[in-house]
Amino acid sequence: MKLRLPDGSYIEMEEGEVPKDVAKKISEGLAKRALGAVVDGQFWDLTRPLPLKEEVEFRLVTEKDPEATEFFRHTMAHIMAQAVMRIFGKERVKLGIGPTIENGFYYDFDIDGAKITEEDLPRIEEEMRKIIQEDLKIERFELSKEEALELMKREDQPYKIELIREIPDDKVSFYKQGEFVDLCRGPHLPSTGRVKHFKLLSVSGAYWRGDERNPMLQRIYGTTFIKKSELEAYLKFVEEAKRRDHRKIGPQLGLFTLHPDVAPGLPFFHPKGVVVLNELIEFWRMLHKKWGYQEILTPLIMHERLWHQSGHWDHYKENMYFTEKENQIYAVKPMNCPGHIVIYKSMSVSYRDLPLRFSELGKVHRYERSGVLHGLFRVRGFTQDDAHIFCTVDQIEDEVRGVAELTHELYAPFGFEYFVELSTMPEDHMGDEKTWEKAINALKQALDSMGLEYRINEGEGAFYGPKIDYHIRDCLGRPWQCATIQLDFMMPERFDLKYMGPDNVEHRPVMIHRALYGSLERFLGILIEHFEGAFPTWLAPVQARVIPIADRHNGYAEHVKKVLESHGIRADIDTRSHTTSYKVRAAQLEKIPYMLVVGDKEMESGTVAVRLRSGKDLKQMPLEKVSIAIKEEIEQRLLNSVFES
RNA sequence: GCCAGUGUAGCUCAACGGUAGAGCGGCUGAUUUGUAAUCAGCAGGUUGUGGGUUCGAAUCCCACCGCUGGCUCCA
Numbered sequence: 001m002k003l004r005l006p007d008g009s010y011i012e013m014e015e016g017e018v019p020k021d022v023a024k025k026i027s028e029g030l031a032k033r034a035l036g037a038v039v040d041g042q043f044w045d046l047t048r049p050l051p052l053k054e055e056v057e058f059r060l061v062t063e064k065d066p067e068a069t070e071f072f073r074h075t076m077a078h079i080m081a082q083a084v085m086r087i088f089g090k091e092r093v094k095l096g097i098g099p100t101i102e103n104g105f106y107y108d109f110d111i112d113g114a115k116i117t118e119e120d121l122p123r124i125e126e127e128m129r130k131i132i133q134e135d136l137k138i139e140r141f142e143l144s145k146e147e148a149l150e151l152m153k154r155e156d157q158p159y160k161i162e163l164i165r166e167i168p169d170d171k172v173s174f175y176k177q178g179e180f181v182d183l184c185r186g187p188h189l190p191s192t193g194r195v196k197h198f199k200l201l202s203v204s205g206a207y208w209r210g211d212e213r214n215p216m217l218q219r220i221y222g223t224t225f226i227k228k229s230e231l232e233a234y235l236k237f238v239e240e241a242k243r244r245d246h247r248k249i250g251p252q253l254g255l256f257t258l259h260p261d262v263a264p265g266l267p268f269f270h271p272k273g274v275v276v277l278n279e280l281i282e283f284w285r286m287l288h289k290k291w292g293y294q295e296i297l298t299p300l301i302m303h304e305r306l307w308h309q310s311g312h313w314d315h316y317k318e319n320m321y322f323t324e325k326e327n328q329i330y331a332v333k334p335m336n337c338p339g340h341i342v343i344y345k346s347m348s349v350s351y352r353d354l355p356l357r358f359s360e361l362g363k364v365h366r367y368e369r370s371g372v373l374h375g376l377f378r379v380r381g382f383t384q385d386d387a388h389i390f391c392t393v394d395q396i397e398d399e400v401r402g403v404a405e406l407t408h409e410l411y412a413p414f415g416f417e418y419f420v421e422l423s424t425m426p427e428d429h430m431g432d433e434k435t436w437e438k439a440i441n442a443l444k445q446a447l448d449s450m451g452l453e454y455r456i457n458e459g460e461g462a463f464y465g466p467k468i469d470y471h472i473r474d475c476l477g478r479p480w481q482c483a484t485i486q487l488d489f490m491m492p493e494r495f496d497l498k499y500m501g502p503d504n505v506e507h508r509p510v511m512i513h514r515a516l517y518g519s520l521e522r523f524l525g526i527l528i529e530h531f532e533g534a535f536p537t538w539l540a541p542v543q544a545r546v547i548p549i550a551d552r553h554n555g556y557a558e559h560v561k562k563v564l565e566s567h568g569i570r571a572d573i574d575t576r577s578h579t580t581s582y583k584v585r586a587a588q589l590e591k592i593p594y595m596l597v598v599g600d601k602e603m604e605s606g607t608v609a610v611r612l613r614s615g616k617d618l619k620q621m622p623l624e625k626v627s628i629a630i631k632e633e634i635e636q637r638l639l640n641s642v643f644e645s
Numbered sequence: 646g647c648c649a650g651u652g653u654a655g656c657u658c659a660a661c662g663g664u665a666g667a668g669c670g671g672c673u674g675a676u677u678u679g680u681a682a683u684c685a686g687c688a689g690g691u692u693g694u695g696g697g698u699u700c701g702a703a704u705c706c707c708a709c710c711g712c713u714g715g716c717u718c719c720a
Contacts, residue, residue, distance in 0.1 A: 101718050117649070163720050172720070183720045204715030205648025212716075216648050219715070252656085260711060261693095369646060371716085550677040577677070585681035599679055611680055 003050070003058035011058075013050060020046045020190075023060055033062045035194065036071045036187050043070060043187035048140050063226050073100035075138065075189045076198055076224040081107045082180035083127035084220070088114060095182060096159050096208060096217045103234065104223030108206055110159070116218045121200040124220070128198070135193030136178040140186060148172045148183065155181065159208065197231040198224035241476055246528035247375040253533050253590065255524070255541070258375070265373040265380030267521060272541035275570070276527075277520055279539050281361065283637065284385055284410065284517065291406045293359040293387055298339025300363060304329040309494060310338040319366045336362035337488075337513060340388040341495045349499040354509065355391035355399050361520070362386045376525030383520040389512040390497070396439060399512055400446035400468070400485060407470060407483050407516050408450075413536065413637040414527065416472040419479075420452055423460035423467050430463055431489040439487050439510075440466050464490035470516075474530040482518040482526075487511075534591040534613060537630065538637045544571040544630060545587045546608075549580050549599035556603040560596060563623055567631040588613060593641060594630060612641050 003011045003022060011025060019037035023030045023046075037044040038059045039051065050056065061067045077098035085093045088111050096108030109116070116124075143151060145164060151174070152160045160183045164172055175184045177192055189195065200222040208214035225231040250256050255273035269277065288295070301323060307313045312320065312334065321332040333339065340358045349356065365381045372378055389399050411418060422443055425436045443466055447454050454468070461467055465487035471479040488511040491497075498506040517523040527535065537543050544564050548557040557573050564571035574583045580597060587595045596608040601620065608626055610618040633642045 097717080097719060099717085099719065115649070160720075167720070174720090185720050202714060203649065206716045207647075208717095209719075210717035212647060216716075218648080221715085258712095264711090370711095371646065374713095547680085549679055552677080577675090579676095579678045579683060580680060581678085582682055583680090588681050595680075597680060601679090609679075615681085617680065 001050075001053065002055045004055060006059050010055075015052060016049050018047045018049055019044055019058075019060060022050075022058065026060075030060065030062070034060045035063065035068055035189055036061045038067060043067065045138075045140050045187050046190045048186075068226060069224075070100060071187050071189050072195055072224050072226060073105040074184070074187060075192065076195055076222060077105040077107050078138075078175065078177060078180065078182055078184070078188065079128050079131050079192055079195065080105075080124065080200070080220060080222060081109070081182065082131055082177065083124050084109055084111075084116075085180065086127055087120075087123060088112075090179075091156065094159055095157055096206075096219075097163075098182075098184075104201070104221060106219050106221045108208070108217040108219045110208075110215065110217050116203050116220060118203055121203070121220070125198075125200055131178070132192050132195055134178065135191050137191050138175055138177045138188045140173055140175055140188070142171045142173050144171055148174070151181070152183065157183075195224060196226050197228045198222055199231065199235065237476060241478070241529075244476070244529040244532045245375075246377075246525040249528050249533040250376070250525070253528075253541075255528070256376070260373075264370060265368060265378075267376055267379060273524070275541040276524060276535065276539050280517065280520060280523065283413070284361075287406055287409055288359050288387070291357075291402060293357040296340065296343060296358050296360050298336060298342070298360060298362065299333070301330045301332055302339065304331055306338050306342070307331050310341075310491065311494060312338070319368075321365050321367060332365045333362070334364050334366045336360050336364065336384060336386045337388055337491060337511070338495075341491060341497065344390055344497060345495065349390070349509075351392070351499055351501050351507070354499060355389050355395050357387060357389045359385075359387035376521045376528075379519075379521055382522065384515045385517045385520060386513070386515050389514070390492075390499075390509045391512065392499075392507070393435065393438060393442075393510055396487065396510060396512070397442040397446050400443055401449060403485050403512070403514050403516075404446060404450055404452065404468075410516050411470075411472065411483075413538070413639065414472075414530070415639045416474070416530070418470050418472040418482075420447065420454040421457050421469045421471070422447065422454050423457040423462075423469070425466065426459045426461055426463060428463050429461075430493075431465075435489060436466065439489075443468060443485075443487070462486060462488075464488045472526070474526060476529075480522075480526050482523065483516045484514065484518070486513040488513055532591075534593075536637065536639050537593045537641065538634045540591070540593050541570065542572055542590065542592050543569050543634065544594035544596055545590075545592045546571060546573045547580060547583045547587065547595055547597045548573065548575060549597065551575075551577070553598050553600075553603060557598050560598060560608055560623060564596075564627055564630070567627045569627065569630050569634065584611065594626075596626070610643065612643060614641070614644060616644065618643055 001013045001015065003013055005011060011022060020031060020034065023034040034046055036046050038061060040057050061071065081095055081098055092112040094110040096110065098105065098107035148164050149161055152164060163183060172183060173185060175182055175186060175188055200220055202221045204219050205216045206219040207216050223234060225234060253272065254270050255276065256267045256269045258267055304313065316334060320334050323330050343358065361383050363381065363383050368378060368380050391399050424440050467484060467486040469481055470483035471481050473479055491511050492508050497509050499509050501507045546557045546560045548554050554575050561571045561573050574586065576583065584595060591613055593613055595611040597611060598608055602608055605620065606623055607620040608623050609620050610626055629642050
């Protein structure tokens with residue numbers, strides 16, 4: 001039996017040997033550092049016998065490898081479960097599942113009616129430290145399903161029994177550390193002493209298997225890192241994210257407020273928020289005009305018959321709002337497509353008219369359960385920067401490429417990185433496979449021709465067509481799904497859409513649904529967090545604030561403001577009877593990009609003293625020169641100040 | 646909807662069974678100020694709502710409402 005190592009060399013192995021033995025053959029030091037292994041792409045415990053095969057791919061995992069976290073987090077989850085059992089009593093604690101997640105791990109417990117609260121966390125952490133100190137050996141063993149069920153019955157673990165019953169394999173694996181035994185796929189570290197820095201983060205309820213008909217378990221979330229500095233960095237990241245929370249910054253900066261008592265899930269935008277939204281819209285309109293879109297407006301409320309025909313009545317009714325007058329039922333639109341189709345159908349379309357691109361800043365309403373509402377990110381009413389492209393199958397590739405390029409241009413001024421996902425035909429789909437294949441290839445070619453990298457989500461497309469999703473990353477690296485491009489074969493079918501072909505025969509067009517910001521409200525929320533409220537100048541509600549030093553400078557300050565405004569710059573003045581420091585601080589807290597301080601010197605020379613919100617003091621500069629520079633910065637939608645090198 | 650936490654002035658928080666308070670913000674006045682907080686005064690709350698326990702409730706109990714975090718990233 002041979003192991004193939006990452007460097008391409010081979011090592012001979014005896015039957016029954018484990019990764020640790022391999023490590024020893026390479027070096028004693030490596031044997032000490034090794035945490036586990038990856039065998040044929042699978043995580044493998046350090047002391048688990050290697051598979052009996054001619055040849056396997058083999059790689060040791062040490063703290064330096066990215067896979068190490070998987071070992072640490074899994075083991076940490078078990079240590080936490082063991083601690084909880086010790087504290088609450090082994091008989092009382094029924095274990096749910098304890099997987100690793102993106103930033104740590106969790107474990108679900110059913111503790112005989114008892115609730116875990118945040119106050120319990122320090123106690124649990126303390127017990128966990130004890131377990132780590134005990135340095136219990138972690139052993140893996142396999143049982144047949146019957147034996148496993150027997151064991152779990154003895155341990156009185158009903159949830160585990162349910163899980164075992166559903167496992168298709170004949171054998172299941174268990175892990176044991178001290179008195180603690182748990183059904184688990186692994187992988188795990190060789191002993192509890194190997195884990196390093198951890199912290200329990202929060203407690204919450206979670207339904208068994210996420211189903212609300214099932215009992216609710218107690219979930220504890222925690223995180224663990226190999227280096228202390230990494231744990232600290234993560235905790236700092238959480239703090240940072242909290243500091244940037246748009247729900248806090250938004251109202252603070254006078255952008256919007258939420259009034260759940262009056263309109264839950266429906267934000268109120270204040271003058272400054274509308275300035276930002278309008279800038280986003282203006283930019284959007286400019287690009288859409290350039291890319292050949294025609295803007296339309298469709299009604300907010302439309303008769304139920306339209307929604308029956310579109311299929312929303314059958315598939316989306318739960319999320320819709322309704323209103324009734326004269327015995328007729330009307331629905332508040334949750335999507336814009338049916339409205340766009342109404343316009344399409346009212347025209348007689350020739351192949352010469354295609355592609356037809358209709359765009360709309362459409363306000364849609366969707367019912368969301370009260371518990372899931374969240375600031376501007378999850379709302380019940382929002383504005384989609386929507387568009388529908390009606391085209392032939394042959395035009396799909398060009399159109400999708402156009403949308404992708406437009407998206408690129410639209411995202412450019414925000415400095416976002418993004419990644420793309422392509423979702424293909426699901427099991428349950430409509431339309432013939434040939435059309436699907438053609439459509440997916442068109443999408444791929446469009447992306448390829450732009451040199452865009454993308455990930456394929458096999459079978460994750462909508463039942464009516466494949467789709468492309470854009471995820472942007474904000475300054476903290478958090479991903480947000482924004483743009484989406486969806487092909488649709490179904491709607492044209494349902495509404496019997498047609499166009500007259502060159503052959504003088506009627507043909508069925510394809511629809512492309514697409515939204516780029518996604519939702520204006522949500523995009524604004526993302527921007528607030530991304531920039532921490534310090535918008536680039538073109539978006540800033542107030543772009544320049546004039547700060548007179550004393551009352552006698554108010555007249556000149558007024559003049560400065562007028563000059564700025566004549567250049568199209570949004571400017572205001574702080575004439576309050578306060579010190580310059582006070583007014584500078586106020587402007588800083590409002591995150592205004594330019595502070596123009598004017599006193600005797602400036603008044604005499606027709607200059608302004610420029611301060612950037614970064615704190616940089618540019619001293620006196622001619623007013624005209626500053627105005628033109630700021631104007632340039634705004635017109636070019638620059639990310640940073642022209643004065644910041 | 647469900648679980649946990651939470652709700653006191655516009656904001657941040659104190660008082661935790663014995664008369665609701667501070668800072669910031671706001672307003673008024675003084676000050677005329679040179680790059681992140683000048684000073685003084687004033688106004689501002691039926692302590693989320695409703696019920697209960699108590700001589701007495703922001704405080705303890707119950708119900709409701711809102712908010713926050715979470716509710717398959719599957720052994």
